Amino acid sequence: MTKRLTIALIALVALVLVAVLPVAATYYDINNTVYAPGATIYIGEQQLNLSWVPVGTQVGWWASAAPINTTAPSQTLTITNNQSFYVSPTLAAYAGNWYVLPVGATPQLAFSVAAPSITVDVWDLSTGTTATGGSVIQGDYLAFRINSNLDQALNPAYREADQINTANTGNVDIKVKSASGNTYTAVFANTTDLTTKSITQQNVNLPSWFWGTSDGNQPGAANYAPNWSTGAVDSTGQNAYPAGVYTVIAQSRLNGMYDNYLNGGATYTGATVSQPAMVTITSNTVSLSANVDSVVRSKPFSVTITGKPGVTYHLFIKGTSSMDGTYDNQPPIITANQAGVVFDPLTGPDFTTIGNAAYPNAVNGNYSYQNGGGKSLWSYVAHGSDYLAAGPISAAIGNGTFIYANVTLDQTGTRTVQFSTTNWTKAQQYTIRVEQNFGGATGFKSDEVIVQVQKGAVTIVAAGSQSYYLGEEIQFSGTDTESNDVYLFITGPNLPTIGGQIQSLDPRNAKVADGDGTTFQDVAVNGDNTWSWQWGTSSVALDAGTYTVYAVSQPYGTDDLNDVAYGTVSIIIKKPFVSATASQSTVAQGDPVYVTGTAQGQPSLGVQIWILGKNFAMITTEAVNSDSSFSYELKGTDTLNMYAGQYFVVVQHPMQNGVFDVYASPALASPSTATDTISSYVYTAAPASGGAPTQDFALTGAGSLQGSDAAEALVQAINSPNVDDTYTKLQFLVETPVITINPVGDQAVGNKFTITATTNLAVGDNVLFTVYSSSFQPTDKTQSGEFSGASGTVAVTQGTNGLNALSFDVDASTFKPDEYLVTAQEVLQPQATGTALFNVLQAAPPTATPTPVATVTTVPTMVATPMPTTVAPTKTPTQPGFGALVALIGLGAVALLVVRRH
Numbered sequence: 001m002t003k004r005l006t007i008a009l010i011a012l013v014a015l016v017l018v019a020v021l022p023v024a025a026t027y028y029d030i031n032n033t034v035y036a037p038g039a040t041i042y043i044g045e046q047q048l049n050l051s052w053v054p055v056g057t058q059v060g061w062w063a064s065a066a067p068i069n070t071t072a073p074s075q076t077l078t079i080t081n082n083q084s085f086y087v088s089p090t091l092a093a094y095a096g097n098w099y100v101l102p103v104g105a106t107p108q109l110a111f112s113v114a115a116p117s118i119t120v121d122v123w124d125l126s127t128g129t130t131a132t133g134g135s136v137i138q139g140d141y142l143a144f145r146i147n148s149n150l151d152q153a154l155n156p157a158y159r160e161a162d163q164i165n166t167a168n169t170g171n172v173d174i175k176v177k178s179a180s181g182n183t184y185t186a187v188f189a190n191t192t193d194l195t196t197k198s199i200t201q202q203n204v205n206l207p208s209w210f211w212g213t214s215d216g217n218q219p220g221a222a223n224y225a226p227n228w229s230t231g232a233v234d235s236t237g238q239n240a241y242p243a244g245v246y247t248v249i250a251q252s253r254l255n256g257m258y259d260n261y262l263n264g265g266a267t268y269t270g271a272t273v274s275q276p277a278m279v280t281i282t283s284n285t286v287s288l289s290a291n292v293d294s295v296v297r298s299k300p301f302s303v304t305i306t307g308k309p310g311v312t313y314h315l316f317i318k319g320t321s322s323m324d325g326t327y328d329n330q331p332p333i334i335t336a337n338q339a340g341v342v343f344d345p346l347t348g349p350d351f352t353t354i355g356n357a358a359y360p361n362a363v364n365g366n367y368s369y370q371n372g373g374g375k376s377l378w379s380y381v382a383h384g385s386d387y388l389a390a391g392p393i394s395a396a397i398g399n400g401t402f403i404y405a406n407v408t409l410d411q412t413g414t415r416t417v418q419f420s421t422t423n424w425t426k427a428q429q430y431t432i433r434v435e436q437n438f439g440g441a442t443g444f445k446s447d448e449v450i451v452q453v454q455k456g457a458v459t460i461v462a463a464g465s466q467s468y469y470l471g472e473e474i475q476f477s478g479t480d481t482e483s484n485d486v487y488l489f490i491t492g493p494n495l496p497t498i499g500g501q502i503q504s505l506d507p508r509n510a511k512v513a514d515g516d517g518t519t520f521q522d523v524a525v526n527g528d529n530t531w532s533w534q535w536g537t538s539s540v541a542l543d544a545g546t547y548t549v550y551a552v553s554q555p556y557g558t559d560d561l562n563d564v565a566y567g568t569v570s571i572i573i574k575k576p577f578v579s580a581t582a583s584q585s586t587v588a589q590g591d592p593v594y595v596t597g598t599a600q601g602q603p604s605l606g607v608q609i610w611i612l613g614k615n616f617a618m619i620t621t622e623a624v625n626s627d628s629s630f631s632y633e634l635k636g637t638d639t640l641n642m643y644a645g646q647y648f649v650v651v652q653h654p655m656q657n658g659v660f661d662v663y664a665s666p667a668l669a670s671p672s673t674a675t676d677t678i679s680s681y682v683y684t685a686a687p688a689s690g691g692a693p694t695q696d697f698a699l700t701g702a703g704s705l706q707g708s709d710a711a712e713a714l715v716q717a718i719n720s721p722n723v724d725d726t727y728t729k730l731q732f733l734v735e736t737p738v739i740t741i742n743p744v745g746d747q748a749v750g751n752k753f754t755i756t757a758t759t760n761l762a763v764g765d766n767v768l769f770t771v772y773s774s775s776f777q778p779t780d781k782t783q784s785g786e787f788s789g790a791s792g793t794v795a796v797t798q799g800t801n802g803l804n805a806l807s808f809d810v811d812a813s814t815f816k817p818d819e820y821l822v823t824a825q826e827v828l829q830p831q832a833t834g835t836a837l838f839n840v841l842q843a844a845p846p847t848a849t850p851t852p853v854a855t856v857t858t859v860p861t862m863v864a865t866p867m868p869t870t871v872a873p874t875k876t877p878t879q880p881g882f883g884a885l886v887a888l889i890g891l892g893a894v895a896l897l898v899v900r901r902h
Helices: 002-017 089-094 150-154 385-389 707-718 882-901
Strands: 039-042 058-061 075-078 096-100 109-114 118-124 135-137 141-148 172-177 186-188 196-198 208-211 244-252 277-282 287-290 294-296 301-306 312-317 404-408 414-420 429-437 444-454 467-469 473-479 485-491 521-524 530-536 545-552 566-574 578-582 586-588 593-599 607-613 616-622 629-634 645-653 662-665 680-684 694-700 726-735 739-741 752-759 766-773 789-795 804-811 818-826 833-841
Touching (some): 039 150, 118 244, 287 444, 301 444, 473 545, 473 566, 521 530, 578 645, 578 726, 593 607, 593 645, 616 629, 645 707, 752 766, 789 804
Parallel strands (some): 039 109, 135 277, 294 444, 467 566, 739 833
Antiparallel strands (some): 058 096, 096 109, 141 208, 244 277, 301 414, 312 429, 429 444, 473 530, 485 521, 485 545, 607 645, 662 680, 739 752
């Protein structure tokens, strides 16, 4: 049963695969006799003659990995009509080899089923490359390249050549559609004689086959044949192929497959018809365009040539022969090492007289340009010995090289060429020309474009307020569109008139030199035309005053600025100074003191602080902040051990040389007394002219100066004319800590009052106040031990007259009358103590305030006297008193008890 079902399914599949032969609308009987086993047949072919296969023969197809001899075929079909076999599109899933069944020891290949493929390209014979997607010049000769697997349909080893229908020969049609929409089946193969060549019914018998050659191989000298002449003239004398886009396709005409093998009902592109290949035919012209209309010199610009692909054109700048190569008198040059651009040798063409015949070694310079009267291109551009000693590129352009070139266009018919300019390029309008002579009176093809080269500009600004102290860094910045480097110099009081070297430590004695860039501050210009430079003035020998800084496109001073671009900025230079104050003029031992101030000029070493007193010396340095401020703390642990007395402070600024020219050696890293066994001396540094440091005085050790004497000697050393340092001085007193409580005065119980005091403790120090009864003492156990008083901590506040203030608030509402003791003591350093006594009295009883009695004024009135009448006396009732009220309450209570008993 299973075997019969299998046979039925195979028969059903065979019926499905061998469909009814379609009636093709585009049917060609092309070599349809397949007389040998193993031939390639294509999906969609119809009416194939397989006469060598007996009717009823079964063939089978195996999946690629299945062994043929030991497994059943994956698919089978039966040849029911060997005179008109149809390769159904349903076989597309079974492409490959089919074998005769049953399979013997040696399988016999029946045929190979293939899906057709086809592509087409337009081939430019002038460049030897494809022009598909590009453009060709009207007059170029074109061929077509077809890549396809349909070549096996014309293989005589499998199909009989004499079976080809001579009226419909060829397996591929080529069709060309013009820009106006008409389709060509033949093209002109000559420019003028109207010779045509068919592009349909082509025998494509190679996998890569060329139309327009004698043998179908890639075009060359040996197989040249008539091809498509795009410059042909038709019978009306007009261009047969006007400029525009042309579309080329290749279409299979093999045994109806174009109509039979479809892709979802549509023509199968890539299988039976190629993708369209488009080519643009342009008039035999050349055009030139520039990427900019104007350019600032020292910047590049480019031009684009559009013309005939693969053709070489002459590119040059017109009318530059008079330029002598000096500054501001050079033309732009063509940038070296560009693709498709060829120059004459750097030494120039080898000729001795003017005229084409004299330039045998010239690549380009011997070209006779249009309307030049036979003169050479070399004679039309800038050249000559004057260039050899002028400018950075003089040797090249001195012989005309780089001012003209041969430019070969790429396969798309374009080439972009860059021109370079420098600050030596003359600022003017330039006409750039591209030209080629294709022969004949009308053979010149050319175009021109105008580019304006402009002078650039240089700007300079100084960061900040334009007012600076010596020692500060000054940031200069700006733009330069004229050159790749900007050159800086400075003018001002006592500086050279031509300009001083701003980079020198002493611009007063170092002037710039025209044309010598090493005497200027050379700053490179960035790609965005900006530049910047920081001038460190700490070591520059300049006087205070107003100065002008120049930024110049070329190394020239003030006497030669006519031909350069430049900018200026005015700055004010000021001498640095230092100022300082002490946080308080009087400081208690154990309290800190702060020295704060301002040091202009941003000294990198900061400031040096000297603190000098009786048998005391201390030296330290303190950094200066970006806002020029500084602050130094003499700690409380230092003042705690300092004797009471006057101390002198000198704050030293190193000024513009950045060095403390007066210093102590050995340095005093910590407070030192004058009795130290190792002496420290104050020195003045050696002068710039040379020599040794000067020992000024002993600061510590035997024979040292003390207090004010040391401070005065130090100031005199700094005031030396060989020292550029400056200073400020101040002083403060160190005292024993003191708290003085001001008289309190008598107070009454219930009063609220404030106890005040003065002190030399520092603001912010904490002081403990205690108030207690002076009679507070041990008592017997039977006696009352009451205590009254108050305590609390308060901070020292800013006072007047050199002393600070304290205040402590007291509430005596809980005090009892007595004598009270006040003590005030510093919390952290309990060395300062103050005391005071005061009395608290019993508060006086309040005094009764008399009730005012209203005074009534009687006004006499005249009235009639009535007759006497006898009236019984009446007793005025009175309110019950406090005793009566108590009695009533008692009676009420008795009555309540009686009622409850009953």
